[in-house]
Amino acid sequence: GIQVEQSPPDLILQEGANSTLRCNFSDSVNNLQWFHQNPWGQLINLFYIPSGTKQNGRLSATTVATERYSLLYISSSQTTDSGVYFCAVERFINQGGKLIFGQGTELSVKP
Amino acid sequence: DGGITQSPKYLFRKEGQNVTLSCEQNLNHDAMYWYRQDPGQGLRLIYYSQIVNDFQKGDIAEGYSVSREKKESFPLTVTSAQKNPTAFYLCASSFLGAISYNEQFFGPGTRLTVL
Numbered sequence: 001g002i003q004v005e006q007s008p009p010d011l012i013l014q015e016g017a018n019s020t021l022r023c024n025f026s027d028s029v030n031n032l033q034w035f036h037q038n039p040w041g042q043l044i045n046l047f048y049i050p051s052g053t054k055q056n057g058r059l060s061a062t063t064v065a066t067e068r069y070s071l072l073y074i075s076s077s078q079t080t081d082s083g084v085y086f087c088a089v090e091r092f093i094n095q096g097g098k099l100i101f102g103q104g105t106e107l108s109v110k111p
Numbered sequence: 112d113g114g115i116t117q118s119p120k121y122l123f124r125k126e127g128q129n130v131t132l133s134c135e136q137n138l139n140h141d142a143m144y145w146y147r148q149d150p151g152q153g154l155r156l157i158y159y160s161q162i163v164n165d166f167q168k169g170d171i172a173e174g175y176s177v178s179r180e181k182k183e184s185f186p187l188t189v190t191s192a193q194k195n196p197t198a199f200y201l202c203a204s205s206f207l208g209a210i211s212y213n214e215q216f217f218g219p220g221t222r223l224t225v226l
Contacts, residue, residue, distance in 0.1 A: 043217040101153030
């Protein structure tokens with residue numbers, strides 16, 4: 001099956017710094033989502049981005065489907081950005097939304 | 112308030128008992144999903160349902176059962192056959208459109224601990 005790899009596994013930043021998280025996937029996909037899991041376990045939707053570039057405030061994401069990777073950019077990081085960031089992909093349309101998750105990047109932002 | 116609710120938030124179970132986790136959504140979503148998360152890991156799909164009275168096994172269905180009698184509800188039963196049930200369980204839902212726009216949204220989760 002499709003493999004999803006995220007890097008780096010852990011990241012420690014000083015408040016105000018910028019960061020880039022990467023998600024590589026081993027086959028073509030028709031759905032890619034980025035999530036932020038907060039310390040209470042809630043998964044928060046960041047982006048639905050099977051291709052192209054999107055921005056939402058200090059966060060932006062780019063997916064290059066032909067090269068099978070996606071990047072999540074966090075600018076001017078804040079302590080509330082801490083948590084785990086997951087990338088998840090769906091391979092086929094008729095799989096009914098079966099998302100395959102990466103292992104996540106654990107981000108810690110220090111004041 | 113639209114959203115996905117899960118109950119209970121925490122659940123403790125003795126070995127050999129079956130327990131049922133609740134998941135309800137009022138987003139009028141077609142599909143619903145159950146995922147399991149172990150510490151330090153990503154999520155893995157247990158079961159999913161695209162339509163009422165139909166559901167499909169995911170990657171780790173052994174020891175679990177589900178039902179989909181109503182569009183809004185997708186309860187998960189963790190049976191005594193599940194060898195290692197202690198985990199964080201997340202329910203999700205999505206539309207299923209012709210353009211495959213099926214962005215998934217998640218509930219707050221249930222933490223199950225087997226004593």
